[in-house]
Amino acid sequence: MAKKVEISVEDRLRALYDLQLIDSRIDEIRNVRGELPLEVQDLEDEVEGLNTRLEKLGTSLDLVDEDIKSKKNLIEEAKALIKKYSEQQKNVRNNREFNSLTKEVEFQELEIQLAEKHIKEFKVQIEQKKEVISETKDRLKDRTTHLKHKRSELDAILAETQKEEEALIKKSDDYQKQIEDRLVKAYLRIRNNVKNGLAVVAIERGASGGSFFTIPPQVQVEIASRKKVITDEHSGRILVDAVLAEEQKAKMEKMFAKL
Template sequence: MKESLARLLDLQNIDLEIDALGRSRVEFPTEISRLEEKLDLSRKDVEGKRKQSEDLETNRRLMEGELEAIQEDLKKHQDRLYEVKTNREYDALQHEIEALKNRMDENETGILEGIELGDGLKERLEEEEATFKELESESLATIKDLKKRLGSVEDNVKEWEEKRAVVEIQIEPRALSAYNRIRKLIKTGVAVVQVEKSSCGGCFRQLPPQLRVEVRRQDQIIRCENCGRIVVWKDEDAD
């Protein structure tokens, strides 16, 4: 039984490695998805600002074209002032000229505001593009590494399962059965613990003297009365 108890610790270490690999099967794809989603959102944000900048530039050019047309129309109206023959025609033409001047002022103001907005947006866009490139570089490298590690998980699990099979046959059936049963009941998967300073190494409850004596004999399966784990002796531990 002493040998079986020692091998139980070895078996547990192997099982904890297999558990960690099992978590990797879930955690790695989850982290990959999180990084890809974050990268996609950042990319869309940059693309949105780039589109906004392009729209501002297009709108500015349209307003500049419209301004040129207004200026030409204004010049024609002003030239016609010398051709009118009645006060009524003159007043009507002046009214149209004032309207054109107002439109011209509005366009000029709109163009200046567009330039100011565009310059500010371009500056922010340059900063965000630089930030995105850095994020993209880091994220793609991490994703590549996670995919590589995920690809090796199955091989690693197989290796540890082969090691488990070797250790398993060295353990007495009733000890192995008790270990497997207890391990399923404990969330952390730690079913076997050593005595630590006269206490259970799992829940740290002080072990009764008689129980410590029984554990030290290492000739039977002893479980902690508090947490139910299998308790094995640690050679350097003292009563």
């Protein structure tokens, strides 16, 4: 790995502020996308879940149909046995044989009644499942249309910003390599600990950018001298003077325009 060239404190501050401007620009691009990628992912998951549910409902419906067929076969078998036993009753030799066959007939009749009861229950299940399938299909159609719309939105934003974002990420990496590791780690730590991602801020009206805490005049003079890296005692952010900030903003705006 190439050794980093030793640079002055002012150059470090300028490089840090440039890095902040690049990373803030990346943040802006990502904010434009906002929650869209998550919304698209959630919709994709929901559509997949609805499709899985429809498959399971379809399989369940097939199983109930099979159960109905099975019960209908049982009824036909029972009817055949009743016919058989009734024929046998005509040729019995005694009451014991007749009563035995009568019991067999009664048993098969009960089997038929039970099977018919189950068939009715299965048909109710089928109607209920068909209703759920219909509702699920409507939901799937609605979610699929919504997903298509959201994907289109996201694709349009990505088409506009992806090239610039990729170029900015590379610039961010390049600028980090120009700054000593200790400062980069401090910058990234501060950036990750603040909501707006601002780790390097300019003094605005005597206060740290985005803060209401006034910076003592002596400290402001030190910051303007650019002889050392100074942090805000309240927020921990790295501070730069307004003139340096304006100069770097103008420089970086020109670079952004070329991306």
